[in-house]
Amino acid sequence: MTIESTGDRPEAAGSLGGPGTAPPPTPSSPVSADEPDHLVLQPRDVHFDWSELDLHWIPGEPFATHVINVLHLLLPEGERWFVEVFKEAVPLIRDEKLREEVLGFIGQEAVHAEAHAGVLDHMDAHGLDPEPYVGQVAWMFRRLLGDRGLTGPRASAWLRSRLALIAGIEHMTAVLGQWVLDAEGLDRADADPTMLDLLRWHGAEEVEHRAVAYDLFMHLDGRYGKRAIAMVVATAAMGALWVRGVRFLMANDPVLRRTVKPRVRDMLRTGRMGLTPSLWQLARSIPSYLRPGYHPSQHGSTGQAVAYLASSPAARAAGHS
Template identity: 70%
Template sequence: MSHTDPGEPDRVALQARDVAFDWSTLPVHWIPGEPFATHVINFLHLVLPEGERWFVHVFKQALPMVADDRLLEDVRGFIGQEAVHAESHQGVLDHFDAHGMDTRPYVEQVRWMFRTVLGDRAHGGRRAENWLVQRLAMIAAIEHVTAFLGQWVLDARELDAAGADPTMLDLLRWHGAEEVEHRSVAFDLYMHVDGSYLRRSLAMVVAVAVLAVLWVRGVRYLMAVDPVLRGRRRPRWRDLLRSGRLGLTPSLGQVLRAVPSYFRRDHHPSQHGSTSQAIAYLAKSPAAQAAEH
């Protein structure tokens, strides 16, 4: 979704909000009667804690490379927000693990990917800097996807109509609003330290391919360990088409339209998503308001 309203704020001061969520009454299928759609979104809880800790780790390493004070302030705000995101989604995983849905084997694979495959390497000098820039390009690409998802969940009134759990909706929309709020930071940082069009394009190709594989495997895994389904149902492609048509998950069409804009040479994240809508949600989010007070 693209917003070009001239009334949109150019920039907001990014702040970490010390939110808390109570998962004690969360049902297994928090979208009632929709286990597939529930687990398509639950996949995010599997990857975000480790993924966002990795974002924070890489961004901290990049701080000495930032020569612009305004960008440095944004990067520090981004680091604070991402750290809170990681712990908030970790709380959902802890709840799952305590209530019969063991996510640990899959999360171990995710942890290996971020900490070993994408982790620090024993390089020095130019090679170390090149590996850091490579990872910044990857984060910029992933942040394009998370900003799309953030705008989607802010717009997805179908989840309310379906009776989705209000606490989970608040987590997703609080997180989604902050993704929209800081959607330009990773891209701006990458452009500041490198800016190669080829590198950022290749990073997006890799990011989309890896996310697609992880998402398919993650949904299959969650359906298999679901304590209600007990392995009696497997995910099917027609389930994805149906949930997208109902507006309970992003549709394939929405995803396919969201990615190509990143390959335009004049692309900038500010061209997509609504900062004013994100700020409006954060002003009423139960968790964000509780944190503020």
């Protein structure tokens, strides 16, 4: 699955294997006075104790719990894939500031993968074996989206296609990250505080590094058509995987015993309550990414993300360890 576009390729993008010209200027939007100008991205060696976590960690809301639990099924393999693809790209980066940001991104994503993997062990201990679904996700990232053993121009084209996919996925994860930072409904529902800290720590780091994947793609390729097609593919794939994941979790939940089935109206209801992301909010975020002048800095609050990371129990403990 190589994503190519028929549009002209910007000469200034300096793509892989092309002339070593400078990357185009990055589109930007006005940044408020309280937004940090530049952050040094750093992994935080966080740890979470799941010994007291209930299988339905949003009390009385198994559907909303499992909508968010899909993240734990998808993210470990997905973020390990991000890391491997970005490692392939690092030697090709000609901008030192971007190289520094990419290395910080790699470190953060590696920690994210391990943090979510810990929840899978908790599910298994409570009688919900995630392996059948996780095994399929692993096949997709490792085999379907792996390096395929390609060389030369074909390897370069496949790398650019995967970077475009990651840029699209990172747009969605940044939207989800901002949502969970703002999701007061989860606090009102008395959601488990340790799980909330995991989600908000991760969400804050997604907002913090939201521009890195996009900037890397623009640095090494930059074609609008490729970016747009990749976003459509990423959105369709994430949507299908999420629906399938919710169905899997609900069907295999040992408490529900297949007596409760997920419905669209449950998603609408929990979205109105602020327990799950609003479908309308997610849908509105896609056209913004497709604007020619889009840049991730135009959405989300770095200041809010940094403020949460300064107060997160897990992040604070990691900083003092």
